[in-house]
Amino acid sequence: MGRPLRSEQVDRDEVSIVHAVQRCVRRAFLAGVDQATGKDYGFRREWIRRRMEALASVFGIDVLSYAVMSNHMHLILRNRPDVVGAWTDQEVAIRWLKVFPGRRMEEHLGEPTENEVQMLVSDRERLAEVRRRLSDISWFMRSLSEPIARMANRQDECTGRFWEGRFKLQRITDEAGLLACAMYVDLNPVRAAMAESPDQSVHTSGYDRIKGEQGQEIDSAAFDLVPVTTEQAGEERRTTPVDELREKKRAKGKNPTGKRIRRDGWLAPLTLDESTLSSDAQPNQAGVRASDKGFLGISLKDYVELLRWTAKQSEEGAGREIPPRLQGLVSRLGIDLSMWRDLVWNFQRYFGNSCCAGSPSGMSQFAESSGRNWVRGQRRVAECFAV
Structure with missing residues (x-):
């Protein structure tokens, strides 16, 4: 059975909410x-993190979780057409022109002008398409x-492919799948023996949230x-040498707004406020992310405690007993307490070949909505859920 079309996975x-994975060519x-050569390219992880942070400030896409690894990256994203729908035409135009000025950045050294924004606003057909693209995960x-x-x-002084192809997309069907996937993404460096704990897993959302809660700030991208x-x-383009314009643009790129934010300030808040309506867009007013809407029904404190505990269960069969205070976080989602460690650490075994991730009932509903009788992994994951 082939994978469903992207249009079947995401309307x-x-x-x-989706889990996206992008791998480097030949997994290099x-x-x-x-x-x-022995050369360490670890600094590129910060390139990727800052680019994600910058895009989070203009797209109608919430970045829920992420992990940048040596040869691939994981992202959990939520598209927000409701937030984009609340933006004015001028807001849509300036956001688009910041990312796509119409020419290569080396040739277009200046910032989008008021005249360029107005030209896009006046092109109603083009603006409507741009508005749709700003909440499109593929874009x-x-x-x-x-x-x-x-x-x-x-x-590297080379040409050709850097990524192996289009990113892999997996639909998250419910909160059980989302919690397990978020933990799996945040624990990727621990699973790969790149870090001993989430507190040391730099360039993951878990690390950012832990440091943000401790008050750490960064220059906003x-x-x-x-x-x-x-x-x-x-006037600037006529009177300023090209080399000086390039240097000015590079300098501004380090901190375009001149602001400092909490390390996790650009990520979507973790805790979903149950008092707000599910249809409430909650657009962010600070210009650092799409919205202020959370995504999990647990507190950040409880999430971090469960994340740290799960990280310690690195050996097969080790520490199966979840601390009593955290058991309710898992059991309320229908997950068998004895299988929680296995569900997270072996997430790929249960969902790696599936087009979606979630509870058996959530996967069944997704299969039905995409015109199928079942999806891969549906029977296997039932082992991890209480009957």
Whole structure:
């Protein structure tokens, strides 16, 4: 049975949560140590994190969880057409032009002007398409992957593919699948023996949330969503040497807005506020992420405690007994307490070949909605859920 079409997995007019995986070509090093030369490219992980942070400030896409590994990256994303629908035409135009100015960045050194924004606003058909793209997960992944590939190829002095192909997409069907997937993503460095605990797993959402809760701040990578005047842009381009314009643009790229934010400030909040309506868009007003809407029915404190406990269960059969205070977080989702460690650590075994991830009932509902009788992994994952 083949995978469903992307259009079957995600309706871009409805809010959906997906697990996306992008791998480097031939699974070679992406941000790790090149075994041929011994050179460490670990610094590229920060390239990717900052690019994600920048895109989170302009797209109608919530970044729920992420992990940047040596040769691949994981993201859990939620598309927000409801948030994009609340933006004005001017907001849509400036957001799009910040990412896609219409020409290569080396040729277009200035910021989008008021005149360019107005031209896009006046093109109603084009603007409608741009509005749809700003909540499209495929466009988000394209905007993330392509610049990283160009930068890496330029640095390596080579051409050709950097990523092995289109990213893999997996629909998250319910909260049980989301909690297990979020833990799996945050624990990737621990599983790969790159870190001993989530507290040391740099370039993961778990690490960012832990440090953010401790008060750590970073320079914001969010785009400055203010267009310059046409006159100011023209004067600068006429009187400023190209090399100086390039240097100015590079300097501004380090902190476009001049603000500092909590390390996890650009990520979607973890805790879902049950008092808000499910249809409430909750758009972010600070310009650092799409919305202020959470995604899990647990507190950050409980999530981190469960994450740390699960990280310690690295050996098969070790520490099966979940601490009593945390048992309710797992059992309320129908997950067998004795199978929680196995569900997270062996997430790939249960869901690796499936087009979706979730409880057996959630996967069954997704199969029905996509015109199928069943999906891969549906029977196997039933082992992890209480009858």
